[in-house]
Amino acid sequence: MAHNMTHEAAEDGQKSEVSVTENGTDRSNVTPISPRxxxxxxxxxxxxxxxxxxxxxxxxxxxxxxxxxxxxxxxxxxxxxxxxxxxxxxxxxxxxxxxxxxxxxxxxxxxxxxxxxxxxxxxxxxxxxxxxxxxxxxxxxxxxxxAPVPKMGQIKKQGTKWPLIVAGVALLAAVVAAGVTAMVMINSTPEEPVSESPVAVSGARDSLFSDVRSEIRAPVELPLEVVAVRQAWLEVRGADGTIFLSRTLAEGETYFPRLNAGWTVSARNGGAFQWRVGDIIVGPVGPEGAQVFSVSVDEQLPRAAELVAGASVAAAESGPATP
Structure with missing residues (x-):
């Protein structure tokens, strides 16, 4: 029949009461705490x-x-x-x-x-x-x-010079129209209608303007970003040389550089990073496996605007036809 013996053990000047079973096992009076x-x-x-x-x-x-x-x-x-x-x-x-x-x-x-x-x-x-x-x-x-988000106005202002393009196209179309009209009036016989050539030129001019207007209207609402497609080192500097980022980026990490400010990026592997606007890939930062230094951020904007405009036009053309 098991019986308990009680003894007092002095330890560090303090006493505690411990119960000892028949087989000599100590059983503390402290209740164990549950895991929860x-x-x-x-x-x-x-x-x-x-x-x-x-x-x-x-x-x-x-x-x-x-x-x-x-x-x-x-x-x-x-x-x-x-x-x-x-x-x-x-x-x-x-x-x-x-x-x-x-x-x-x-x-x-x-x-x-x-x-x-x-x-x-x-x-x-x-x-x-x-x-x-x-x-x-x-x-x-x-x-x-x-670090502003490059909206449509910002990218158009930096990446393209639409007012100059429109003015140039208008001037060119006017010169061509005048030249063709003069040639037709000189070389045509009285029986030949002279009104069709200017009409054709006018159509070409309208076509040119239509293309320009469609690109002007192309929405550019997403920011230009640098995306790491593989783990690699990237450095981002401001125009005055200030380092805003200098570390290894994990695959999938992104960075939004400031636009229209002369910022540059350098990478130990240019092919490990891509310029993107949303889901649209603008292009790699540099050649695969090659180190690149001081790649201009702002120089990517014209290409980015062009691709976004093209994607917008393609999306509009692929939409369901109206009855």
């Missing part, structure tokens, strides 16, 4: 630690910027970027850009919405996160001016 309770305790402790990091903007004595605060809070809470990306529908590379405060990697119109969503997920005060983050970045207005 342990997890809840861990979550509570993590939340307290996260709130402290957010309040003090420090981690282990190191002062943190707001992007670093978000990363430390996420790590303390045990969240992975991959899981957050799935639940918030914000791409992982954009979340990483927010934590690194690389604001040029994010289309300006979406920055505030992303910050609000990310702060809500981490359980932080949303408006305070936005205010502190944008204050450290110079404010949303300055962030927008540093």
């Amino acid at each position: 309770a342990a997890r809840e305790l861990e979550v509570r402790e993590g939340r307290v630690r996260a709130e402290e990091i957010f309040r003090t903007a420090e981690y282990e004595g190191e002062a943190l910027r707001m992007g670093q605060v978000l990363r430390r809070v996420r790590e303390v809470l045990g969240y992975q970027l991959t899981d957050i990306a799935k639940e918030t529908r914000i791409r992982e590379n954009l979340l990483m850009g927010i934590e690194r405060m690389e604001v040029q990697t994010i289309a300006p119109g979406y920055m505030k919405a992303y910050l609000l969503t990310y702060a809500r997920y981490l359980g932080l005060p949303e408006q305070e996160v936005v205010q502190r983050y944008t204050r450290e970045c110079g404010g949303l207005d300055e962030v927008k001016s540093a």
Whole structure:
């Protein structure tokens, strides 16, 4: 018959009561905690630690910027970027850009919405996160001016000189029309109608204007971006030499450079990056396997505008015919 013996063990000046069974096994009087309770305790402790990091903007004595605060809070809470990306529908590379405060990697119109969503997920005060983050970045207005989304007017202004083209075409058409009319009047006989040649020239002129107008109307609403088709190193510089990005980009990562500002990109493998406007591929940054340096961003705009205009025309022509 099992019996218990009670003894007192002194350890570090403190005494604790332990029960000993017949076979000599110690049985502590402390009730073991369940895995679920342990997890809840861990979550509570993590939340307290996260709130402290957010309040003090420090981690282990190191002062943190707001992007670093978000990363430390996420790590303390045990969240992975991959899981957050799935639940918030914000791409992982954009979340990483927010934590690194690389604001040029994010289309300006979406920055505030992303910050609000990310702060809500981490359980932080949303408006305070936005205010502190944008204050450290110079404010949303300055962030927008540093990386504007190239709308239709911007690309047309930089990439093409439509007013000059239209004026040139009009002048050329007028000269051709006058010349053809004069030749017909000189060489024609009285029996021959002289009105058809000018009509034909007028039609050609209208055709030219129609083509120009169709390209002018082509919508260019998506920003020009650099997309990594494979993991590779990329550097983006401003006109004054300021480095806005200099690191290895993972496959699928994108960067929105500022337009009409003399920015350039350099890559250790030009073929690993593409210029894109939405789903439209403008072309590679450089040859496959070759290093490229100081490739102009603005020089890609005419080609981008041309491709977007062509895609718009093709989409219109392939639409269902009206009865």
